[in-house]
Amino acid sequence: MHYALNKLAYGGLLILGVTLVSFSLMVWFGPDQTYTLIGKNASAEQIAEVRQQLGYDQPFAMRYGRFLVDLVTLNLGASNSSGEQVYSILKKTIPVTLALMIPGFILGNLLGIALGLLATYKKDQWIDRLITGLSVTGMSISFLVVIIFLQVLMCTPYGLNLFPVRGWQVTDLASYLHYVTVPTLSLVIIALGYNTRFYRAVFVEEAGKDHIRTAKAYGASPVTILWRHVLKNSMVPIITRFMFSIPLIVISGSLLIESYFGIPGIGKVTFDAITSGDQPVLKAIVGLTAVAFILIQIATDFIYKLVDPRIA
Amino acid sequence: MVSDLHYWSRLKNNRAGLAGLIIVVSFFLLAVGVWAGLLGQGWSAAGGERWAPPGAEAWFGTNLLGQDIFQRSVFSVRTAFEIGLIVSILSTALGAALGAIAGWYGKSWVDGTVLWLAGVLDSIPFYLFVAAVAFALQGKPWAMQIAMIATFWTATGRLVRAEVMKLKTREFVLSARAIGLPDLLILSRHVLPNTLHILLIQISITFVAAIKTEVILSFLGLGVQDGVSWGLMLAESTQEVLAGHFNNFLAASIMLFALLMGFNLFSDALQDAFDPKQAAL
């Protein structure tokens, strides 16, 4: 109980920090939005009115406080560009992003684990060297290069022309597969290098431990050793990596993929908001991310307890 | 120290690592050539034939504006090294400083603050942070580098902190404190030099991260503003490839890949050489 409260307090401090930093940067130091709203030829009274509306005449603490309250009560305002309620934008786009990114994310990790296990099993033999070489190669390719290449290869007449260049008209399973395949493929290719390398390192370290020697001494087969003893003991680092790369992949990754493939998810919304300076949207997203991060930490701690008996 | 000889010999035996180093040094020489005004100077000259195929005039052909792709690719080597070196060295230095302080005053409010700061910076989605910094700087050029340095230091910080906490209990530190040497002196002269292997590895890893990040930022319009980089070239090429013009894309991606591969091979070799677990068979 004490432990849980501690964690929540820490999480709260983090959220405070995140919102403070983003508020400071975006709103306090950010460009004055008055003129964007009413143009340059407004009268002094109009200017004063708008400034009051936007809260520019209030001290930092008050504005920050209002920002926090808005966040907590989900009073996220409306987008500066489209005028749509931020809340409804989020409601529409988050499911799309999840449907887009989750298959690739999970597949990328599962493949990384599988290849890491294989490389550990055949450590220092040619398979291991091949897998390690491929993973270093994967780590040296830019995300953008992969996306451009796959788009040309899969979606244009210069390649296989099997999939759509842009868009997301998903009505059923078939159309879902039609639109999700190329993005998923790019996600997997990008993440695979890093994942394999990480998982291989974890497994190799575990395989060098004493209790593996004991398992061998009692006649366990290599497959049993890998599958039962190495894998289960590696669950803590696996889960840590899995959980903590969720924000990275889902948020940053979706930004690029969605803006490139024209998919209306939270990433594209973020991208548009960044390029157009749409502050209500950006504030909401930052707050959301911070909260998601905290939730992930809490969930991760809970999962640890399930897989490792040493964690009380 | 005797153990250092051991590390260097292991480093030298790693063929892939040596190959990586050679690649990196070659690219560095290219960058120097550009800095010295010898290479890649014609990167901005527009007006040539659009999308010309590779030929005598333009070795890799030209792009949408008739600019020489080869010149642009070579100039981009300099951009890459500028960004990569600035970000990697400064962020590693910042991480080393903050990490050392946090580790030295471990479990105190100083440590707590540094860790909290690292946690906050890790929690903010990176591209949002860059955008926010760009807003805050209102168009002044260094937003990208500042944002990168402000977020990349955390990895180094945590590693240095852990190492300093371990070193704190070692004899040579205990005796230095017993003599009454000031903390800052002990940290800078005795403790930090023992983290050099970590710092070296982090510099090479961060260099790769910085360049990769620049590519995406330039695509988003938040990266290199004037000059040319592989990121900008790739951003240009996104439209070009849909019309069947691949030279820009190929030139940028292949050179980018080569430099990144070189650095990755080299940092792998560094990590293997300094990894204590691989020492004894």
Added chain:
Amino acid sequence: MSQPALAVSNLSVRIARQNGLPAVVDGISFELAKGEVLALVGESGCGKTKSAEAIMGLLPADHWHVSADLMVLNGAGLDGVSASALRKLRGSEISMIFQDPLTALDPVFSCGYQLRSVFIRHRGMNRRAARDASLVMLGQVGFAEPERVFNSYPHQLSGGMRQRVMIAMAMACRPSVLIADEPTTALDVTTQAQVLAQLTQLAREYGTSILLITHDLGVVAQYADRAMVMLNGKIVEEAGVQDLFARPQHDCTRNLLSCTAKADA
């Protein structure tokens, strides 16, 4: 004379692909008679553990080069045997217990699970039968509450208890040979005595021969029948325990004895 439980001739262990370096184990030979307790003594780094690992086949072929004229367990050869045949022997005909039971046991599985799997693998039992057999075995090694130990995880038990779990695993299939590598070094003195007494008593009951690796001559004096002294990968002296203590031939033996004497004084 009946055949020895374990016969080893000219066993050498080298680091693979490093022909310049001296061998870790340099042509040792010995015989372990049925029911005997043979001590293998020496300072750390003299090659004791590597010899044991080589006999058990635990040294991966890509890092280690193991060679021997003869390695025979109960009349059946150990080298040149297929990997799967060797796996059948390990834990059933020949077993090994290790120095640090905390790291030697798998931390994420219960003690009972690990003990039970020996029965499942080598005696073909189903889970229920294996569990029953495990509980019996835990009783045999002196646990008053076998159920509780069965359900516990290694980190929940004390060092001595963990080592007794290891002994249970090792003796579960009544092996011909048990190699005990510094089984009590990580334990305090009182527990040491308990564990060793348990071990040797069980071994006598089951007719198991013990190869007892240790650097502690006090243990040798109390529990071993014969002893071999190892130095830099070679066996430099071999004698019955009484003779060894009364008339040590080699400098190394004398050194070890004087160290013990100083420790006792």
